[in-house]
Amino acid sequence: MREDLTPQFADYELIDSGDFEKLERFGGYVTRRPEPQAIWKKSLSEEEWRRLTDARFSRDERGGKADKGERGEWTLRGDTPSRWWMRYGYKDMNIDMRIGLTSFKHVGIFPEQAANWNFIYDECRRMKEAGMNPGVLNLFAYTGGATLAARSGGADTVHIDSVKQVVTWSRENMERSGLDGVRWIVEDALKFVNREVRRGKRYNGIILDPPAYGRGADGEKWVLEENIGEMLECCAELLEPKNSFLVLNLYSMGLSSMIARTAVHQAFGKPVTEQYGELYFEDRGGKRLPLGTYYRFKR
Secondary structure: OEOOEOOOOOOEEEEEEEOOEEEEEEOOEEEEEEOOOOOOOOOOOHHHHHHHOOEEEEEOOOOOHHHOOOOEEEEEOOOOOOEEEEEEEEOOEEEEEEEEOOOOOOOOOOHHHHHHHHHHHHHHHHHHHOOOOOEEEEEOOOOOHHHHHHHHOOOEEEEEEOOHHHHHHHHHHHHHOOOOOOEEEEOOHHHHHHHHHHHOOOEOEEEEOOOOEEEOOOOOEEEHHHHHHHHHHHHHHHEOOOOOEEEEEEOOOOOOHHHHHHHHHHHHOOOOEEEEEEEEEEOOOOOEEEEEEEEEEEO
16 A cells, blocks of 8 residues: 655654755754755745754765765854754654764654654564564664664564664664663674575564665675665565564665565565555645655565
8 A cells, every 4th residue: 555654753843845955853953954855945035044054064065976965064053062862752662863963964863764663663562462572673774763663662673784883873872762682783784684594584574774875894885776686585585474574765766665565576475464655744834855765564
């Protein structure tokens, strides 16, 4: 079933978007960042954007080809910190995430993913209440929002990311959220799943949030269009045939949820229950900004 999703997130707001930028509130501070999909006009004036902005990201146009124009720097107003905390709550789940202004315009959270965090929490909690001890694998796990959702739901959770500093960031989020027991692994995701297949390992939930391009812990090259097929085939062998779920996110522009659905069907077969579509937020002017596509199923 196709369904476009937007979460209810008290600590986050998309204030305005347009002219290839977005104005967002994370907790108590407002950021201004480039947004290639905001092709329409802004609703608020430039003066209002300037008045509201606490931290503005500007691209370094001198960056090399590998940066793809994403590297840059932040300009902070007054006593605006470069790091602060925000919280997401859903049922009995309360996740604290540290915001950090990085040189690649990211801030340590993709708030639209909260729509998937709810699903992950509910599935893990359901299995736990049924007397199971679910195991969840989070690949390309970044700062761990989905990891904390699975752990909050009672799952034994394995968190994989190739960047040590990002895993340290994730651990900070876990501790601040009052959780523990996550297994942290700094490794190339594709190398890890191939090894798990050889070991005959099984999981009740797999979360995939792959970048368009990336490097593994030992310099392994990841190109989404080239490697996603092998990744999904490995995950199909790792996922339990019953009492299990899959979540796949795609951020690469031009890759639709239908592409994700077709690729998953080829690797896993057609599930009984599935959802797919776009993740988005709506700004104060009523403009809906798509922020990635998702596909998920449970069985």
